[in-house]
């Protein structure tokens with residue numbers, strides 16, 4: 520998944536097997552530590568791993584921080600079947616109902632229309648005033664301009 524240029528189109532680059540191994544070790548450690556993180560997504564009666572969806576605490580500085588973020592990344596052959604949105608609803612329910620969060624945010628680079636569509640379908644709202652330049656990317660990098668979407672607990676609907 521992390522080595523596929525389609526999946527990583529809106530990230531600085533693909534990730535090697537070794538970097539992925541380290542990344543997933545960190546993901547696993549976060550879940551053990553905090554009780555949440557990027558969970559693996561399984562299709563009921565189908566593949567046991569099609570990607571990851573979940574909640575995390577971004578570590579960079581931005582005006583909207585501190586915040587809990589929802590994010591998603593799936594194997595390309597499983598796109599377009601509503602899996603990201605379905606898994607995200609479960610993650611949002613966990614965040615609002617189990618963790619008692621008041622707000623969950625999502626962000627992506629401006630051109631990532633698929634990811635923004637998932638945010639729209641979840642009822643998340645973009646306030647243009649929240650747009651930001653991702654501090655981990657160098658000045659002038661085409662992926663640097665980001666949009667921020669927010670969802671408050673009162674606006675969350677567990678079903679479509």
Ligand SMILES: CC(C)(COP(=O)(O)OP(=O)(O)OC[C@H]1O[C@@H](n2cnc3c(N)ncnc32)[C@H](O)[C@@H]1OP(=O)(O)O)[C@@H](O)C(=O)NCCC(=O)NCCS
Nearest residue numbers: 526591592593598599600601602603604627632633634636
């Ligand atoms: C973003 C991602 C998780 C979406 O997964 P998914 O399971 O296909 O998402 P869903 O099927 O729930 O919804 C996708 C929506 O985007 C729409 N879509 C697909 N391609 C699109 C495009 N080029 N422009 C606009 N919308 C698009 C789909 O039609 C669908 O909307 P619909 O239900 O109204 O038809 C998946 O594309 C992915 O893993 N991308 C690479 C990783 C990534 O960019 N992650 C986000 C980083 S912030």
